[in-house]
Amino acid sequence: MNASENPYAPSNFTMAAHAESSERATFITRTYMHLAGAILAFIGLEAVLLNSPIAERLTNTMMGGQYSWLIVLGAFMAVSWIANSWAMSSTSRGMQYAGLSLYVVAESIIILPLLYIAASNPRFAGVIPTASYTTLALFGVLTAIVFITRQDFSFMRSVLVFGGIAAMGLIVCAILFSFALGPIFTYAMIALACGYILYSTSNVMLHYRTDQYVAASLALFAAVALLFWYILQLFMSRD
Numbered sequence: 001m002n003a004s005e006n007p008y009a010p011s012n013f014t015m016a017a018h019a020e021s022s023e024r025a026t027f028i029t030r031t032y033m034h035l036a037g038a039i040l041a042f043i044g045l046e047a048v049l050l051n052s053p054i055a056e057r058l059t060n061t062m063m064g065g066q067y068s069w070l071i072v073l074g075a076f077m078a079v080s081w082i083a084n085s086w087a088m089s090s091t092s093r094g095m096q097y098a099g100l101s102l103y104v105v106a107e108s109i110i111i112l113p114l115l116y117i118a119a120s121n122p123r124f125a126g127v128i129p130t131a132s133y134t135t136l137a138l139f140g141v142l143t144a145i146v147f148i149t150r151q152d153f154s155f156m157r158s159v160l161v162f163g164g165i166a167a168m169g170l171i172v173c174a175i176l177f178s179f180a181l182g183p184i185f186t187y188a189m190i191a192l193a194c195g196y197i198l199y200s201t202s203n204v205m206l207h208y209r210t211d212q213y214v215a216a217s218l219a220l221f222a223a224v225a226l227l228f229w230y231i232l233q234l235f236m237s238r239d
Helices: 021-050 054-063 068-087 093-120 127-149 154-177 182-206 213-238
Strands: none
Touching: 021 054, 021 093, 021 182, 021 213, 054 068, 054 093, 068 093, 068 154, 068 213, 093 127, 093 213, 127 182, 127 213, 154 182, 182 213
């Protein structure tokens, strides 16, 4: 099959920045519909897990030993790489959806221990909804900034990459040497997550092809999940 016969081949699609206004609008609508679907699927999975005996067992397993969380993070990074590779596939729509689904499941599992602690401890009553609303509000504001200003935030890529590497290095050191990272790190990670939202949103407007709405929604979902994780941690530390 040549490229002209393949409906998902890159040559059949244009970059969002150069697409016709109707084609760009369709792409953006599809991206955010898939993002909403991913968020709803995540909420549903967490609700099922939190109301089952699996939640306590998984939490104890993932956080039971000094190096358990390090193994979990390594596995999550590997699964994330696979999920992103699948979602970026230009030959199979089914593979793209498999990547998005895999990533949502992986996020549901890695965030579960924190949610379980927040849900099972009366001291943290109301923290999960508050963190959720705060995350959505911040996401809405950052999205509006990009859509109103039409600023290209792709220049942030190097900063975000190095920031992510530095953050992972600190997390690994904290696990290996048993020290707390503290609230400053949490604030820095919230800022990093906000940067990822700005970067990914501008990519949706300018740098994705119009057939890559599944991959675009995965990138946005990953940034939103990261933001939620650290906002929830921040509120729990205040309580």
